[in-house]
Amino acid sequence: MKRVTSVDVARAVGVSQSTVSRALADDSRISKETKRKIQKAAADLGYTPNEIARSLQTNKTNMVGLIMADILNPFYPAVLDLMTQQLHQMGKQLMLISVPAGFEVDDVLPSMLQYQVDGVVITSAVLSSHMRDLLQNRRTRVVLFNRSLEDFSVNSVCCENRAASIEVARRLINSGHRRLAIIGGRPDTSTHRERYAGFEEELRLHGLELVGDEIGGNTYDGAYEAALRLMKGRRKPDAIFCIADVMALGALDAVRSKLGMKVPDDISIVGFDDIPPASWPAYDLTTVRQPIRAMVSRTLSLLFDPDNFPPMAVQVPGKLMVRGSARLSAPVAT
Amino acid sequence: MKRVTSVDVARAVGVSQSTVSRALADDSRISKETKRKIQKAAADLGYTPNEIARSLQTNKTNMVGLIMADILNPFYPAVLDLMTQQLHQMGKQLMLISVPAGFEVDDVLPSMLQYQVDGVVITSAVLSSHMRDLLQNRRTRVVLFNRSLEDFSVNSVCCENRAASIEVARRLINSGHRRLAIIGGRPDTSTHRERYAGFEEELRLHGLELVGDEIGGNTYDGAYEAALRLMKGRRKPDAIFCIADVMALGALDAVRSKLGMKVPDDISIVGFDDIPPASWPAYDLTTVRQPIRAMVSRTLSLLFDPDNFPPMAVQVPGKLMVRGSARLSAPVAT
DNA sequence: TGAAGTTGAGCATACGTATGCACTATGATG
DNA sequence: CATCATAGTGCATACGTATGCTCAACTTCA
Numbered sequence: 001m002k003r004v005t006s007v008d009v010a011r012a013v014g015v016s017q018s019t020v021s022r023a024l025a026d027d028s029r030i031s032k033e034t035k036r037k038i039q040k041a042a043a044d045l046g047y048t049p050n051e052i053a054r055s056l057q058t059n060k061t062n063m064v065g066l067i068m069a070d071i072l073n074p075f076y077p078a079v080l081d082l083m084t085q086q087l088h089q090m091g092k093q094l095m096l097i098s099v100p101a102g103f104e105v106d107d108v109l110p111s112m113l114q115y116q117v118d119g120v121v122i123t124s125a126v127l128s129s130h131m132r133d134l135l136q137n138r139r140t141r142v143v144l145f146n147r148s149l150e151d152f153s154v155n156s157v158c159c160e161n162r163a164a165s166i167e168v169a170r171r172l173i174n175s176g177h178r179r180l181a182i183i184g185g186r187p188d189t190s191t192h193r194e195r196y197a198g199f200e201e202e203l204r205l206h207g208l209e210l211v212g213d214e215i216g217g218n219t220y221d222g223a224y225e226a227a228l229r230l231m232k233g234r235r236k237p238d239a240i241f242c243i244a245d246v247m248a249l250g251a252l253d254a255v256r257s258k259l260g261m262k263v264p265d266d267i268s269i270v271g272f273d274d275i276p277p278a279s280w281p282a283y284d285l286t287t288v289r290q291p292i293r294a295m296v297s298r299t300l301s302l303l304f305d306p307d308n309f310p311p312m313a314v315q316v317p318g319k320l321m322v323r324g325s326a327r328l329s330a331p332v333a334t
Numbered sequence: 335m336k337r338v339t340s341v342d343v344a345r346a347v348g349v350s351q352s353t354v355s356r357a358l359a360d361d362s363r364i365s366k367e368t369k370r371k372i373q374k375a376a377a378d379l380g381y382t383p384n385e386i387a388r389s390l391q392t393n394k395t396n397m398v399g400l401i402m403a404d405i406l407n408p409f410y411p412a413v414l415d416l417m418t419q420q421l422h423q424m425g426k427q428l429m430l431i432s433v434p435a436g437f438e439v440d441d442v443l444p445s446m447l448q449y450q451v452d453g454v455v456i457t458s459a460v461l462s463s464h465m466r467d468l469l470q471n472r473r474t475r476v477v478l479f480n481r482s483l484e485d486f487s488v489n490s491v492c493c494e495n496r497a498a499s500i501e502v503a504r505r506l507i508n509s510g511h512r513r514l515a516i517i518g519g520r521p522d523t524s525t526h527r528e529r530y531a532g533f534e535e536e537l538r539l540h541g542l543e544l545v546g547d548e549i550g551g552n553t554y555d556g557a558y559e560a561a562l563r564l565m566k567g568r569r570k571p572d573a574i575f576c577i578a579d580v581m582a583l584g585a586l587d588a589v590r591s592k593l594g595m596k597v598p599d600d601i602s603i604v605g606f607d608d609i610p611p612a613s614w615p616a617y618d619l620t621t622v623r624q625p626i627r628a629m630v631s632r633t634l635s636l637l638f639d640p641d642n643f644p645p646m647a648v649q650v651p652g653k654l655m656v657r658g659s660a661r662l663s664a665p666v667a668t
Numbered sequence: 669t670g671a672a673g674t675t676g677a678g679c680a681t682a683c684g685t686a687t688g689c690a691c692t693a694t695g696a697t698g
Numbered sequence: 699c700a701t702c703a704t705a706g707t708g709c710a711t712a713c714g715t716a717t718g719c720t721c722a723a724c725t726t727c728a
Contacts, residue, residue, distance in 0.1 A: 003472060046468075048444065048447060048448055049448060050390075050448065050450060051448040051449045051450070052386055052389050052390050052395060052449065052450050053390050055386050056384075056386050056387050056390055061386060063429075063449075071411055071414060071415050071418075072411050072412065072415055072610075074408060074411070074610075076411070077405055077406050077408070077410070077411055078406065080405060080414075080430075080432065081405050081406060081432045084405075084430055084431050084432040085432055085434050088431060088434075088442060088445065091445075093429055093431075093445070093446070093449060094429065094430050094431070095397075095427055095428065095429055095430075096414075096418055096428050096429075096430045097418050097422060097427075097428070098414065098415045098418040098419060100419050100422075108422060110382065111422065111425075111427070112427070113382060114382055114383060114384065114385040115385045115386065115397075115427060116384060116385070116386050134380075138337060220610070220614065249611075249614065249616075250614075252616070253614055253615045253616050256615070256616070257615035257616070258615075276406075276408075276554070277583075277611055280554065280583065280584075280587055281587045281590070281591035281592075282583075282586070282587055282590070282591070282616040282617065283616065
């Protein structure tokens with residue numbers, strides 16, 4: 001069966017194709033009566049506009065590209081969910097690519113650009129300066145989600161990583177912890193650096209330094225091993241700050257099931273993100289909640305705000321969710 | 335900056351646009367020499383083919399639509415990951431929509447079809463007969479993932495739900511359990527019905543019947559409550575089969591943290607899916623693993639196999655992962 | 669030497685829509 | 699009554715690519 005086009009509708013009503021196009025766009029030049037007839041005919045014939053043809057003509061696809069580098073992290077399903085829904089509400093579509101292990105954003109971005117997406121969101125990954133320039137030349141907006149660039153040459157939306165990490169450190173110290181350790185993600189990422197730096201900075205303010213620091217690679221298994229390494233060290237930590245919840249869960253399981261330790265009696269563990277399992281009784285993880293909804297909204301605003309220039313680095317505040325995995329006393333006024 | 339088109343390349347080399355098009359498609363009619371010059375010029379100018387224009391011409395977008403109804407279920411990130419990667423390898427793109435709560439597939443599908451996707455995959459949801467016919471008319475292939483229709487009017491890829499559930503029941507019974515209960519997802523879904531039916535059937539074969547059956551709505555929280563209801567019943571179960579892992583985790587947390595029961599000593603709990611947390615020590619969940627990779631491959635095969643007609647219902651075998659949440663004795667030969 | 673075949677390329681058009689411009693009624697204005 | 703604005707519609711073209719057909723130049727073979 002042949003697809004029905006605006007030409008078919010035009011023929012059915014006895015008007016020109018341009019009149020159909022205008023009628024369906026509710027152009028003021030077309031009379032009420034004609035519009036009515038055209039809408040009726042379009043419905044009867046089951047006409048659906050061809051967005052591909054429209055895109056070619058208008059030079060605008062209403063598609064947004066999303067490149068996810070860490071889709072298996074339980075933090076992202078909620079992001080994806082909100083993103084697709086908000087876009088759908090705006091009448092836009094989402095084109096998704098998950099970057100395979102061992103590949104870079106640069107490897108998958110070009111194939112997305114061939115589809116002329118109006119904008120690109122990149123989560124958990126950064127952009128080579130080459131691609132950044134290329135995007136800039138073709139005037140395709142980009143927003144980094146949960147990552148930032150130090151030179152502010154690209155839009156980014158992040159949580160206030162530094163501030164939140166400082167708060168975590170302060171609360172732990174004020175509650176009597178003295179042997180603090182950290183499990184990082186990947187040292188080449190901005191989230192890692194910012195959370196790490198904030199935490200360590202606050203320690204120094206109190207005359208302390210890290211008794212251990214390990215890399216968990218942002219995975220459950222990586223953090224499981226990292227925690228075990230930490231506990232083999234000379235100075236055993238009495239608190240571990242994991243810069244992502246998946247890793248906190250791994251660390252928690254490691255010290256509990258492998259070493260038979262009690263949490264939070266023997267050791268406090270704090271995470272970052274507030275993924276769903278964090279609030280389950282089996283973990284009851286104290287963590288920093290990232291305001292996903294706000295972050296997604298800001299991301300899309302940056303993407304579509306026509307006069308967003310120069311690029312902005314948006315930061316939204318996180319919120320410490322105090323649960324049972326860390327021995328914390330009441331907050332002290334500062 | 336103006337986008338560079340095949341016309342620009344043609345002008346640069348001094349040939350016609352059609353020659354450029356053919357050269358880049360490696361058409362045999364174009365001489366090696368001309369091809370070389372064209373490729374060079376294309377690279378120099380930074381030419382990227384416009385897939386939108388190409389799609390309009392060829393009536394083929396190389397885009398696949400994915401409609402996910404249950405994206406927050408931890409089972410799906412892995413599906414999504416494999417799907418985008420396999421598609422990318424095939425030179426195709428993924429257009430994603432997550433169905434918001436309270437909406438139907440029918441509400442979001444049309445907007446996807448306007449983009450002329452070559453095929454549609456629907457997870458955790460079904461298709462109205464109206465939409466089924468509409469898709470059939472425009473010759474757009476559909477595959478249901480993890481759901482099936484009883485009349486086989488649409489392609490589907492599922493796990494062998496019945497067989498796996500029978501095995502779960504048999505193993506539980508052979509291990510001495512006599513008071514079996516089940517927590518279902520949503521009664522209107524095929525996965526619910528098949529798993530429920532297989533489980534109950536095997537019970538009857540052994541002269542048993544369910545001591546309880548509750549609905550968990552495929553969510554952690556729903557199953558948490560469902561488990562508590564089950565334990566308030568007249569005949570307390572000594573084993574609960576949850577037809578999805580998220581629910582098994584909720585049930586587990588409910589009986590352990592709320593009721594202080596020991597698993598598997600006081601009660602056995604079995605899930606379905608084998609999501610990542612299932613294998614974490616905190617849960618150590620005995621469950622049926624769905625072979626995601628195979629399921630995704632079969633889905634894409636069905637989608638692109640030109641002579642896949644009539645629609646098929648593909649079933650792939652699940653695998654019982656024996657862990658610590660159920661008291662199981664060694665399997666008995668049958 | 670002439671006919672047929674082969675190679676390499678261009679011309680023209682199509683895909684489905686949007687839109688600038690021209691055109692025709694119709695009524696308003698002086 | 700001539701002029702002009704206005705409303706309503708059609709014509710023609712453009713977007714960037716693919717492709718059927720035509721054509722010229724050259725090679726091959728009898």
